Amino acid sequence: MPKSIEEIARDTGFSVTTIKLVANGQAKKYRISASTQQVVEDYIRRYGYVVNHAARSLRLRRTDTIGLVVPDISNAFFARLMGELERLCRSRGLVLLTASTYEDPAQEDLAVRSLWARGVDGMIVAPCQQPNYSGVVGRKARLGVVIIDRPYAGSRYATIASDNFTGSLQLTREILKEGGARTAFLCANPESPSIADRIRGFSAACLEEGVSEWRDLVFRTPEDDVSSGAKLLDRALGRDGDAPASFICSSLLVLEGATHQLKRRVGRIPAETIIGTFDDHPMLDFLPNRVLSVRQNEAALAAAALERLLERHGLADPPPPPIAVACELVRRGRPFDHAAVLQGPKQDAAVQETADGEPSA
Amino acid sequence: MPKSIEEIARDTGFSVTTIKLVANGQAKKYRISASTQQVVEDYIRRYGYVVNHAARSLRLRRTDTIGLVVPDISNAFFARLMGELERLCRSRGLVLLTASTYEDPAQEDLAVRSLWARGVDGMIVAPCQQPNYSGVVGRKARLGVVIIDRPYAGSRYATIASDNFTGSLQLTREILKEGGARTAFLCANPESPSIADRIRGFSAACLEEGVSEWRDLVFRTPEDDVSSGAKLLDRALGRDGDAPASFICSSLLVLEGATHQLKRRVGRIPAETIIGTFDDHPMLDFLPNRVLSVRQNEAALAAAALERLLERHGLADPPPPPIAVACELVRRGRPFDHAAVLQGPKQDAAVQETADGEPSA
DNA sequence: ATGAAAGCGCTAACAA
DNA sequence: TTGTTAGCGCTTTCAT
Numbered sequence: 001m002p003k004s005i006e007e008i009a010r011d012t013g014f015s016v017t018t019i020k021l022v023a024n025g026q027a028k029k030y031r032i033s034a035s036t037q038q039v040v041e042d043y044i045r046r047y048g049y050v051v052n053h054a055a056r057s058l059r060l061r062r063t064d065t066i067g068l069v070v071p072d073i074s075n076a077f078f079a080r081l082m083g084e085l086e087r088l089c090r091s092r093g094l095v096l097l098t099a100s101t102y103e104d105p106a107q108e109d110l111a112v113r114s115l116w117a118r119g120v121d122g123m124i125v126a127p128c129q130q131p132n133y134s135g136v137v138g139r140k141a142r143l144g145v146v147i148i149d150r151p152y153a154g155s156r157y158a159t160i161a162s163d164n165f166t167g168s169l170q171l172t173r174e175i176l177k178e179g180g181a182r183t184a185f186l187c188a189n190p191e192s193p194s195i196a197d198r199i200r201g202f203s204a205a206c207l208e209e210g211v212s213e214w215r216d217l218v219f220r221t222p223e224d225d226v227s228s229g230a231k232l233l234d235r236a237l238g239r240d241g242d243a244p245a246s247f248i249c250s251s252l253l254v255l256e257g258a259t260h261q262l263k264r265r266v267g268r269i270p271a272e273t274i275i276g277t278f279d280d281h282p283m284l285d286f287l288p289n290r291v292l293s294v295r296q297n298e299a300a301l302a303a304a305a306l307e308r309l310l311e312r313h314g315l316a317d318p319p320p321p322p323i324a325v326a327c328e329l330v331r332r333g334r335p336f337d338h339a340a341v342l343q344g345p346k347q348d349a350a351v352q353e354t355a356d357g358e359p360s361a
Numbered sequence: 362m363p364k365s366i367e368e369i370a371r372d373t374g375f376s377v378t379t380i381k382l383v384a385n386g387q388a389k390k391y392r393i394s395a396s397t398q399q400v401v402e403d404y405i406r407r408y409g410y411v412v413n414h415a416a417r418s419l420r421l422r423r424t425d426t427i428g429l430v431v432p433d434i435s436n437a438f439f440a441r442l443m444g445e446l447e448r449l450c451r452s453r454g455l456v457l458l459t460a461s462t463y464e465d466p467a468q469e470d471l472a473v474r475s476l477w478a479r480g481v482d483g484m485i486v487a488p489c490q491q492p493n494y495s496g497v498v499g500r501k502a503r504l505g506v507v508i509i510d511r512p513y514a515g516s517r518y519a520t521i522a523s524d525n526f527t528g529s530l531q532l533t534r535e536i537l538k539e540g541g542a543r544t545a546f547l548c549a550n551p552e553s554p555s556i557a558d559r560i561r562g563f564s565a566a567c568l569e570e571g572v573s574e575w576r577d578l579v580f581r582t583p584e585d586d587v588s589s590g591a592k593l594l595d596r597a598l599g600r601d602g603d604a605p606a607s608f609i610c611s612s613l614l615v616l617e618g619a620t621h622q623l624k625r626r627v628g629r630i631p632a633e634t635i636i637g638t639f640d641d642h643p644m645l646d647f648l649p650n651r652v653l654s655v656r657q658n659e660a661a662l663a664a665a666a667l668e669r670l671l672e673r674h675g676l677a678d679p680p681p682p683p684i685a686v687a688c689e690l691v692r693r694g695r696p697f698d699h700a701a702v703l704q705g706p707k708q709d710a711a712v713q714e715t716a717d718g719e720p721s722a
Numbered sequence: 723a724t725g726a727a728a729g730c731g732c733t734a735a736c737a738a
Numbered sequence: 739t740t741g742t743t744a745g746c747g748c749t750t751t752c753a754t
Contacts (some may be wrong), residue, residue, distance in 0.1 A: 030739070036739085050478045052478070052480070052732065053478060057746090058413070059730075060732085073443055074443075082435075095458055096459065097457070103617070268649065278555065281618050283613070283617065285620060286644060286648045329728080366747070367747065375725085394724095397723085417747080420748080530730065723754100726751100731741100733744100734743100735742105735743075
């Protein structure tokens with residue numbers, strides 16, 4: 001049971017100042033005598049000392065705690081983001097408080113309010129609505145807020161997000177190149193600014209390739225969940241029910257629903273279907289298909305967000321310009337080889353290429 | 362910028378006691394006059410009031426904060442566990458501090474120490490070693506600790522874990538029934554008590570079915586990661602390199618490595634291979650195969666852990682008996698129908714069964 | 723029905 | 739080189 005500074009002072013007969021000085025390793029700086037130092041250090045070695053963080057926070061008006069508010073921590077992207085943030089925080093002596101909102105604005109307000117009441121020094125939030133915490137968080141709050149992942153236009157806060165436009169542009173280009181003239185975009189929650197960017201990227205790539213009717217190829221649904229993915233695929237299949245040569249999903253949840261529905265409607269996931277999706281995941285490897293996915297850089301997003309937060313922006317009226325973090329296009333499987341199928345499977349070098357490279361740990 | 366109780370008292374001319382009474386809604390209980398109540402409430406409505414949590418903690422010697430220490434928050438199981446815990450905590454006015462250890466005992470000690478220094482009221486930890494925090498956390502710590510997910514034998518702490526033995530038993534039984542006489546168990550980190558239970562379940566099922574040489578079918582590797590999964594599959598394949606009729610993976614990471622390696626060695630994942638794995642995940646649906654997975658009940662684990670923690674066990678010398686939470690066997694795909702393959706694919710009712718049921722949101 | 727005051731453990735400013 | 743003190747905002751106990 002460790003002692004408080006005052007107890008140590010009382011027991012050793014020195015003053016709190018002295019104790020504090022040696023406890024903080026500032027002994028020689030303030031020329032504490034060697035004997036004093038010895039006594040105090042022995043005492044601490046014996047009984048231990050841990051600063052009382054509550055008292056410290058009360059005095060310093062600072063908790064060394066930051067809050068993270070995300071739609072859903074069990075979403076792999078947010079879980080990785082949190083992991084990175086926590087690592088960064090720990091190395092700076094900060095601690096991370098996390099809350100999930102499940103895409104519910106009311107829960108978001110609640111979470112923000114609760115974190116604020118806990119006295120977090122700042123918050124990083126992936127909002128599910130146009131962010132405005134002035135009512136929640138007080139007017140002149142000394143509290144820093146940075147928005148991540150959902151770059152709502154005109155936000156009063158510093159904003160960090162992936163470059164979804166370019167990611168989508170490159171993904172769509174590549175799919176069109178490999179898979180033919182058209183592809184469908186199964187798109188959940190199109191009102192979200194990050195998704196809107198993905199739609200813009202999709203349309204830009206379509207127009208590049210002369211697909212002027214791109215609007216007919218974007219299928220939308222409000223909810224980003226598995227059942228919506230199934231519905232979207234149904235709509236994309238259309239009347240004939242032929243499997244599409246390729247499709248792009250706005251999220252992994254949509255992809256789950258789409259593949260499920262494809263199995264129901266077509267009986268299987270055709271090997272020649274090219275699948276594009278946002279958010280990379282190792283388990284995409286389970287699909288036998290050619291899969292192109294857009295990987296976000298969680299580490300860079302986390303680092304940028306924390307940096308922005310800590311530079312304590314004076315919360316100036318014009319927030320700093322948004323930061324866009326580059327994505328990476330990940331390719332899995334191989335472009336489908338129609339010739340090989342006609343000849344039947346071969347156990348040769350060509351087949352060895354199916355999965356190349358060592359799996360990474 | 363909300364006010365403190367004392368500011369409100371000063372500004373309204375009442376005493377802090379009065380303010381506190383109405384702020385806590387105990388006005389009528391203590392028969393505060395209606396006019397007083399009115400004044401105070403108006404003031405609070407106008408300026409706001411949020412308790413200063415640091416001051417409260419200092420006074421109460423309690424932070425209403427609990428810590429969660431897990432090997433890796435980006436592991437889907439732990440992410441879901443955390444989500445459940447956070448939800449439960451919020452409804453009780455608690456807040457959750459989470460730290461990842463990346464299976465490193467040093468980081469685990471660091472995390473525990475750091476949370477302890479933050480004054481958490483209790484900790485839930487999924488340890489990567491025989492847990493012993495007496496040095497870290499002080500002797501007579503009034504701090505509750507409950508161990509989750511890794512039921513180390515003889516631990517001094519209350520322990521909650523899935524019933525991995527039964528889960529493994531049922532999984533292996535079913536695989537043997539569907540897939541023939543033998544199956545391999547690709548097993549990472551066999552020293553971990555939860556994995557040891559899974560091995561015991563595997564062997565019990567093997568013995569039931571008369572597979573006395575089960576020891577030869579368990580392939581082990583210390584690290585639970587993707588590259589280990591690949592190595593394990595290599596070893597299981599043996600000299601002939603024929604694809605196995607079935608195999609079981611001790612974790613999703615192992616499965617990722619194993620499927621990857623299977624593609625390299627065999628050229629593809631044979632449709633008739635039956636795959637068993639621990640930890641269920643929606644993306645297992647991506648595999649065209651028959652897949653059986655053992656789903657842990659994160660909600661029940663979280664609830665049990667929090668309950669144990671909050672009942673403040675006096676930390677009696679004999680810890681309470683471990684709690685085992687039942688798992689659920691999840692089946693995906695269909696048992697492979699060899700006859701259907703010989704006849705070629707059919708677009709009929711039988712094929713419709715491939716994926717049955719609506720996808721769940 | 724309302725008020726006064728002590729003290730939780732820490733830090734910072736000032737003293738000696 | 740070491741000591742003293744005044745709060746930070748809250749809760750609790752004891753007075754009115």
